[in-house]
Amino acid sequence: MQLKSAVTPYRIAWQAVTLLLITLLLTGCGVNNLPTYDEQVKSAWSQVENQYQRRADLVPNLVETVKGFAKQEQETLTAVVEARAKATSIQVDADTLDNPQQLQRFEQAQGQLTSALSRLMAVSERYPELKSNQNFLALQSQLEGTENRIAVARRDFIAAVERYNTEIRTFPGRIWHGLLYSDMELRENFKATAPEADQAPQVEF
Numbered sequence: 001m002q003l004k005s006a007v008t009p010y011r012i013a014w015q016a017v018t019l020l021l022i023t024l025l026l027t028g029c030g031v032n033n034l035p036t037y038d039e040q041v042k043s044a045w046s047q048v049e050n051q052y053q054r055r056a057d058l059v060p061n062l063v064e065t066v067k068g069f070a071k072q073e074q075e076t077l078t079a080v081v082e083a084r085a086k087a088t089s090i091q092v093d094a095d096t097l098d099n100p101q102q103l104q105r106f107e108q109a110q111g112q113l114t115s116a117l118s119r120l121m122a123v124s125e126r127y128p129e130l131k132s133n134q135n136f137l138a139l140q141s142q143l144e145g146t147e148n149r150i151a152v153a154r155r156d157f158i159a160a161v162e163r164y165n166t167e168i169r170t171f172p173g174r175i176w177h178g179l180l181y182s183d184m185e186l187r188e189n190f191k192a193t194a195p196e197a198d199q200a201p202q203v204e205f
Contacts (some may be wrong), residue, residue, distance in 0.1 A: 041091050041097070041164050047157070048158065052087070060134075066124070104191070107190065161190070
């Protein structure tokens with residue numbers, strides 16, 4: 001009886017050490033990389049959406065300011081309002097991020113808004129009073145800064161998707177994908193939907 005009671009604590013201690021070693025080995029082998037990279041992709045996309053929303057929030061004030069000086073530019077103003085409405089009506093969240101068609105529709109709508117805003121900015125060249133209006137200049141500066149942040153956010157999203165997809169397709173991530181994360185699929189990456197879509201529009205005054 002004494003021998004049995006002496007062996008039991010030793011065996012329990014050995015099992016605990018073994019379990020700890022296995023856990024450390026698994027952690028070091030990248031078993032957690034895929035879910036980590038997946039969360040990074042979602043976080044990066046949230047930043048893309050955040051910057052697009054910031055741009056959409058600027059549009060109404062920008063349109064009203066231009067309208068005050070250039071009411072006759074109704075066609076351009078209407079195009080911006082309609083493009084904004086379409087862009088804000090299409091959402092891609094964590095649940096639909098794996099849907100390439102939805103992602104493409106989202107980016108196309110955002111590209112149309114970018115184009116419409118570029119045309120609106122070009123209108124200002126014909127109205128010196130608008131070009132020098134402090135409210136307009138402030139909105140123009142905010143828009144330009146937002147366009148730059150959009151470009152950075154999209155770049156970070158592209159990098160996050162690349163890291164995630166590479167992990168799935170290479171060793172040892174491929175093994176962990178097959179064993180533990182088979183429900184996680186390759187993600188569609190951002191694709192430009194218009195020429196030079198990765199560049200902020202030129203809005204110099």
